[in-house]
Amino acid sequence: MNSNVTGARIGYIAFNTFREAVRDRVLYNLIAFALLLSGAAILVGEISIDIERLVVVNLGLTAVSLFGVVIAIFIGIGLVSKEIDKRTLYTVLSRPVRRWEFVVGKFFGLTGTLVVNTFFMALGVFLALVYVAHKFEPMDVWVLAALYFIVLQFFIVCALALFFSSFSTPLMSAIFTFALFVIGNLSEDLRGFARVTSGLGGAVATAIAYMVPNFSALNVISQVAHGDPVPGRLILYNTAYALLYSAMAISGAVLIFQRRNLK
Amino acid sequence: MKMTPTRRVTLAATAVFLLSLSGSVTAIHAIDRLQANSVPQQALYLRSTKVLRRLSLGYTGLLADIYWTRAVQYFGQQHHNDSGDFRLLSPLLEVTTELDPQLLPAYQFGANFLAPKPPNGAGLPGAALALTQYGIAHNPDQWRLYYNLGFIYYTELNDYAKAADAFKRGSELPGTNDFMPILAARMAQHAGEFDTARMLWFTTYQSTKDARIRQNAVEHLLALQVDEDITRLEQVIQKYRAQTGHLPSSFGDIERAGFIRGTPADPKGHAYRLMPDGRIEVEDPQKIYFITKGLPPGAEPPQPPHEPQPDLK
Amino acid sequence: MAIAAIEILDLEKSYLVGFWRKRPKLALRPLRLTIEEGEVFGFLGPNGAGKTTTLKLLMGLVFPTAGTARILGMDMDDPRVKAQIGFLPEQPYFYDHLTARELLNYYGQLSGIPSKERSARVEQMLARVGLSDSAGIQLRKFSKGMLQRVGLAQAILHDPKLVFLDEPMSGLDPMGRREVRDLIQQLRQEGKTVFFSTHILSDAESLCDRVAVIHQGELRGVGKVAELTSGTQGKVEIVFYANAQQVPTALTALGAESRFGGGNMVNSVLPEAQQDAALDVLRREHMKLISLTPVRRSLEEYYIQQLRPAENEEIRNQESHKQENQKNELREEASRKGVGV
Numbered sequence: 001m002n003s004n005v006t007g008a009r010i011g012y013i014a015f016n017t018f019r020e021a022v023r024d025r026v027l028y029n030l031i032a033f034a035l036l037l038s039g040a041a042i043l044v045g046e047i048s049i050d051i052e053r054l055v056v057v058n059l060g061l062t063a064v065s066l067f068g069v070v071i072a073i074f075i076g077i078g079l080v081s082k083e084i085d086k087r088t089l090y091t092v093l094s095r096p097v098r099r100w101e102f103v104v105g106k107f108f109g110l111t112g113t114l115v116v117n118t119f120f121m122a123l124g125v126f127l128a129l130v131y132v133a134h135k136f137e138p139m140d141v142w143v144l145a146a147l148y149f150i151v152l153q154f155f156i157v158c159a160l161a162l163f164f165s166s167f168s169t170p171l172m173s174a175i176f177t178f179a180l181f182v183i184g185n186l187s188e189d190l191r192g193f194a195r196v197t198s199g200l201g202g203a204v205a206t207a208i209a210y211m212v213p214n215f216s217a218l219n220v221i222s223q224v225a226h227g228d229p230v231p232g233r234l235i236l237y238n239t240a241y242a243l244l245y246s247a248m249a250i251s252g253a254v255l256i257f258q259r260r261n262l263k
Numbered sequence: 264m265k266m267t268p269t270r271r272v273t274l275a276a277t278a279v280f281l282l283s284l285s286g287s288v289t290a291i292h293a294i295d296r297l298q299a300n301s302v303p304q305q306a307l308y309l310r311s312t313k314v315l316r317r318l319s320l321g322y323t324g325l326l327a328d329i330y331w332t333r334a335v336q337y338f339g340q341q342h343h344n345d346s347g348d349f350r351l352l353s354p355l356l357e358v359t360t361e362l363d364p365q366l367l368p369a370y371q372f373g374a375n376f377l378a379p380k381p382p383n384g385a386g387l388p389g390a391a392l393a394l395t396q397y398g399i400a401h402n403p404d405q406w407r408l409y410y411n412l413g414f415i416y417y418t419e420l421n422d423y424a425k426a427a428d429a430f431k432r433g434s435e436l437p438g439t440n441d442f443m444p445i446l447a448a449r450m451a452q453h454a455g456e457f458d459t460a461r462m463l464w465f466t467t468y469q470s471t472k473d474a475r476i477r478q479n480a481v482e483h484l485l486a487l488q489v490d491e492d493i494t495r496l497e498q499v500i501q502k503y504r505a506q507t508g509h510l511p512s513s514f515g516d517i518e519r520a521g522f523i524r525g526t527p528a529d530p531k532g533h534a535y536r537l538m539p540d541g542r543i544e545v546e547d548p549q550k551i552y553f554i555t556k557g558l559p560p561g562a563e564p565p566q567p568p569h570e571p572q573p574d575l576k
Numbered sequence: 577m578a579i580a581a582i583e584i585l586d587l588e589k590s591y592l593v594g595f596w597r598k599r600p601k602l603a604l605r606p607l608r609l610t611i612e613e614g615e616v617f618g619f620l621g622p623n624g625a626g627k628t629t630t631l632k633l634l635m636g637l638v639f640p641t642a643g644t645a646r647i648l649g650m651d652m653d654d655p656r657v658k659a660q661i662g663f664l665p666e667q668p669y670f671y672d673h674l675t676a677r678e679l680l681n682y683y684g685q686l687s688g689i690p691s692k693e694r695s696a697r698v699e700q701m702l703a704r705v706g707l708s709d710s711a712g713i714q715l716r717k718f719s720k721g722m723l724q725r726v727g728l729a730q731a732i733l734h735d736p737k738l739v740f741l742d743e744p745m746s747g748l749d750p751m752g753r754r755e756v757r758d759l760i761q762q763l764r765q766e767g768k769t770v771f772f773s774t775h776i777l778s779d780a781e782s783l784c785d786r787v788a789v790i791h792q793g794e795l796r797g798v799g800k801v802a803e804l805t806s807g808t809q810g811k812v813e814i815v816f817y818a819n820a821q822q823v824p825t826a827l828t829a830l831g832a833e834s835r836f837g838g839g840n841m842v843n844s845v846l847p848e849a850q851q852d853a854a855l856d857v858l859r860r861e862h863m864k865l866i867s868l869t870p871v872r873r874s875l876e877e878y879y880i881q882q883l884r885p886a887e888n889e890e891i892r893n894q895e896s897h898k899q900e901n902q903k904n905e906l907r908e909e910a911s912r913k914g915v916g917v
Contacts (some may be wrong), residue, residue: 005688012685016671023673023714086669091730094635094663095686095741096655100272189329191295192336210288217294233297241290248283256275258269261638267653 003069009097010105017109021075027113030120033067037124038154038216043149052132057143057225060125065150065221068118072154073177076110076161081170089262100254103162106213107250110158115151122147140228145235152242160213164256184215213245299340316362327363334359334369338376339475349385353377356394364401367408368473370394374411375467375476380417381477382566388419406443407470409433413446417463423454442466457491485551488530493543493556496527500541510541529557531545579649581738581769582611582634586643589629603629605794606643611771611786613737616764618784618801619773620879626793627773628666631742635663648738659688662731666742672716676707676726679715682731687734701729706755720747728759739763741772745779757783772882781805781875789882796882804878810848811871814855817864818842826857845871 114242164173334355359369376384377391399408413429416422427450434443449459468480499522511517514526528534533546545557552567586606595599604626610615632638645652680698702708705725743755786799823834832846
């Protein structure tokens with residue numbers, strides 16, 4: 001098997017996925033986001049002057065994170081589950097495309113879409129920040145770190161959306177993915193709980209606590225809002241984690257999709 | 264088994280899955296270790312419980328449980344790190360109880376670990392009092408809260424009158440512990456006695472399921488025993504000296520004089536040491552905590568180690 | 577001897593149905609069929625017979641519970657197969673927001689057509705299916721017929737040796753169907769093998785070299801179209817102009833069944849033996865003969881005949897169950913006695 005051709009096919013699938021997402025006007029969330037942020041920025045001006053920056057960063061980054069997750073789930077499910085459901089896939093898979101190439105290509109297309117989406121939202125946040133603070137401060141660089149972590153979070157969410165789409169209906173996939181997003185944000189507490197629980201309950205809790213995506217470590221919004229730095233090692237570890245977890249979910253998706261009978 | 268392209272992909276995907284699974288678990292460990300040395304981030308930014316309450320969209324119970332778990336984790340972690348810094352314990356417990364005023368274990372935890380001085384606790388008896396009183400206001404028929412109140416007044420503030428009052432009020436509530444009225448009575452005249460303190464710590468031990476609190480109570484009971492033993496032994500030595508005109512050179516002397524039987528040992532089984540100047544010392548001060556007697560001159564009362572000990576039954 | 581285009585070897589598919597997914601339902605009984613290279617093969621059967629299941633099995637969209645197939649001499653799992661085949665599914669659905677041109681280009685990329693040739697080939701295909709004018713319109717605006725044409729275009733885009741079509745005429749108007757028929761003829765002339773499933777017999781009759789009839793997951797019959805329809809029914813059909821809006825009584829006396837076409841044109845079908853007598857009647861009455869054709873057995877008759885054993889289906893099932901049970905009992909007996917069967 002010529003690996004070049006595999007890479008080319010994955011690239012074509014990724015690009016096509018991106019194009020579908022853009023044309024599906026799904027990225028219009030950006031408009032809603034921009035409106036929300038500008039509204040908030042104006043409101044903030046009415047409140048105490050000291051915490052303007054705090055509110056903008058907190059609100060802005062939280063909005064980027066939440067909007068992005070919703071988008072990730074929508075296009076992830078919409079573009080993959082729907083494709084499988086509606087038999088668009090028949091003509092794709094009758095070509096020399098391997099099933100795993102399809103999954104991987106979709107993943108890159110989805111994450112690419114989200115990176116672009118995040119870029120524009122981040123721009124909005126920085127604009128709002130400059131608007132309220134009237135200048136850039138050195139601590140703003142940590143906001144970039146927080147945004148990077150949010151992108152890593154999207155990688156994981158996309159991978160999970162793909163994983164569930166490989167065997168479940170569009171609605172259930174969306175629900176499962178969103179549920180894991182919520183639980184994942186509490187994963188640090190889950191691990192703490194698992195540590196103090198003994199016996200079978202403890203074993204089960206531990207298993208769940210480590211399998212659930214570690215979104216709590218990827219959320220540094222509060223500290224960045226206060227201008228605190230993000231440790232370099234955390235950036236390193238989180239990157240490794242996000243890549244590994246995504247790989248796990250994608251390989252799971254591949255394994256399931258390999259043997260799926262398409263209706 | 265024929266190696267078809269499909270099988271190859273299945274094998275590769277399985278390998279990737281297993282490797283990335285173990286890799287991600289390792290990464291989580293690394294991240295947790297990294298975070299453990301820094302004060303938990305979310306805890307630092309507790310500004311307004313009202314905001315928190317609104318953000319929780321009504322699921323305040325769950326949020327309270329989460330903060331409770333975090334409080335316990337935080338305390339254990341700070342203890343483990345030997346930092347002596349528990350400044351977040353109070354706000355964490357406050358948030359917990361404001362979100363769920365009926366979370367009784369939080370008040371108990373606060374009474375036992377907010378009041379004592381570092382490195383055992385946060386050294387904030389005032390905060391502990393405020394927390395307990397808040398708890399009483401929201402749970403007026405819980406005798407345990409009055410017990411906690413009395414406990415704080417007794418152990419950290421030495422205000423026996425208020426302690427007595429608290430125990431009395433608690434003794435009038437339904438389901439109250441049998442010791443409460445006795446404790447209330449003893450506060451008046453026998454506040455400083457060993458038996459009173461012993462009763463108090465025993466009640467603490469008996470009335471909680473929290474392993475940490477029980478552990479703490481046990482250590483205190485053992486220390487009381489040691490203090491009592493040594494006080495009595497030193498009195499015996501004075502009697503001996505009055506009788507013979509000189510200090511005993513060994514326990515055998517005292518035994519032959521009929522004052523004691525056998526070689527006295529501490530509750531952990533180590534024999535006491537008779538010092539040439541008539542004092543008694545414990546064999547190894549590091550092995551018994553909280554004692555105020557039996558230490559070499561100028562020594563600090565030893566504190567428990569950082570690793571949680573198994574619960575002594 | 578040429579390699580068969582498709583060799584289906586006991587390909588079988590069963591599903592588990594029911595609430596607990598325990599009951600097996602046989603969508604396709606073990607199918608054994610060979611399609612030769614260069615022929616146009618029709619796969620006939622009513623809806624739900626298993627035609628689409630067979631196609632999906634061959635495409636690798638669904639996995640067989642037993643059996644296998646060889647396509648163009650290669651194992652059906654071999655990825656190299658895909659480069660040589662094209663597939664048009666039933667009622668295809670494509671990416672809504674791509675234009676026809678973009679879709680074909682994308683599929684061309686996936687099929688590995690080098691970029692140099694790709695755009696030329698795409699334009700060629702668009703012209704061939706008559707979509708050159710609509711090439712820049714997004715697919716969500718396409719009518720059913722246009723989508724079908726896009727489907728055909730993508731099936732032959734990469735010049736495959738073997739083309740699979742699932743109900744290619746479905747949803748097309750007569751013009752569209754004519755175009756598809758012409759396309760299939762062209763493919764055949766180009767030496768390609770065409771395997772298509774349909775339940776419209778007239779299409780099959782006019783296009784196919786051989787047909788197979790499938791019903792309730794089971795192959796009922798295979799044969800050359802020419803042979804299946806060669807037998808005459810002993811009748812002839814005469815088309816002529818009558819003198820008035822009236823069938824000559826003499827003709828009816830010969831046992832003719834007649835009907836009117838437009839104007840005074842009449843179609844009469846009568847026994848072959850009366851052929852000469854009928855011609856005499858026409859000559860006598862001075863009526864103009866248009867055509868005289870033997871009535872061949874239609875494919876429809878063959879088809880219905882193959883389907884009829886359906887009534888005996890139940891009986892046959894029971895029979896085979898009984899046989900299975902007997903076999904099992906024998907086996908048990910033998911193993912109990914310690915004898916190998």
